Amino acid sequence: MRASKEHMDKIRAHILESSGQGFREEGYQGLGINALAKRAGMTSGAFYGHFPSKSQAFHEVVEKGMCDYKDSVAQFKNLYQDDWPKHFLDFYLSQEHLSDVANSCVVPALSCDVMRANDQTKAVYSALLEQIATQISQSTPERGKAGALALISLLAGSIMIARSVDSQRLQQEILQSARQQADLLVAG
Template identity: 65%
Template sequence: MRASKEHMKKVRGHILESSEQGFREEGYSGLGINGLAKRAGMTSGAFYGHFQSKNQAFHEVVKKGMNDYIDTLTQLEQQYQDDWPQQFLDFYLSLEHMDDLEHSCVVPALSTDVMRSDEKTKKLFSEQLEQIVAQMSTGLVSRDRTSALALVSLLAGSVMIARCSSSRKQSKEILESARTLANSLVFKEK
C-alpha cells in the first residue's frame, strides 16, 4: 500500500525541519546522510526516498531558510508597520537569537556552507538575498539598496562573530556595537 501524497509531503517536511536544525548546529560537513536520517528518525533509505542527495537537502534547507527570512520581514512590517525595523533589530541582535543556533537565521548560520556549495545553491541564495535587501531597504532612512545590503551583511556578520567569542561580555559588546551602527542606517538622527 502506497502512502498518500499528503503523508509523503508531511514526512518530507519533517525531514527538512530536522535537516535544517542539523545543518545549523553541525554544518554541512558535520552531517552525512546517516546523521540526517537519524535526526529525522528514519533510515538512510527512507531519506533517499525524499531527497536524492545531501546536496539536494541542503539546497532545500537554504531555500526554506531564505524564504523564512523574507516572511519574517513581511510579518513584522504588517504587525508593527513603521516600527518594524526597531522590532527586527531588537530580535536579530539579541543574545537570545545568537544563542539559538538551532532556529537561527539561515544567513549567519549557513553562509560559510553556502560559500562552499554548488552553483545552484549559491544562485538561489543570491536571488533570495536580493529580495531580502529590497524588503530591508523599505525600513531604512535612505531606502537605498547599498545601505540595505550593508545592513544585512552587518547583522549576519555580527551574529556570526558574536557566536565565535568565548566571552559572553564580548559577544554582547559585538551585538551592541552592531546595533549602534544599524540604528544609524535605520533611524533619522534626532
C-alpha cells in the same frame, strides 16, 4: 497501500526541519546522510526516498531558510508598521537568537557553507538575498538597496562573530556595537 501525498509532504517537511537544524548546528561537512536520517528518525534509505543527495537537502534547507527570513521581515513590517526595524533588530541581535543556533537565521548559520556549495544553491541564495534587500530597502529608501545589504551583512556578521567568541561579555559588546551601527543604517 501507498502513503498519501499529504503524508509524504509532511514527512518531507519534517526532514527539512531536522536537516536544517543539523546543518545550522554542525555545518554541511559535519553531517552525513546517516546522521541527517537519524535526526529525522528514519533510515538513510528512507531519507534518499525524499532527497537524492545531501547537497539537494542542503539546497532546500537554504532556500527554505532564506524564504523564512523574507517572511519574517514581512511579518515584522505587517505587525509593527513604520516601527518594524526597531523590533526586528531587537529580535535579531538578541541573546535568544544568538544562543538558538538550530533555529536561527540561515544567513549567519550557513553562509560559509553556501560559499562552498554548488552553483544552484548559490543562485537561490543570491536571488532571495536580493529580494530580502529590496524588501528592507522599501522602508529606508534614502539608504536604498546598498543600505539594506549593509544591514543584512552587519547583522549576520555580528551574530557569526559573537557565536565564535568564548566570552559572554564580548558577545554582548559585539551585539551592542552592531545595534548602534544598525540603528544608524535604518534611521530615516
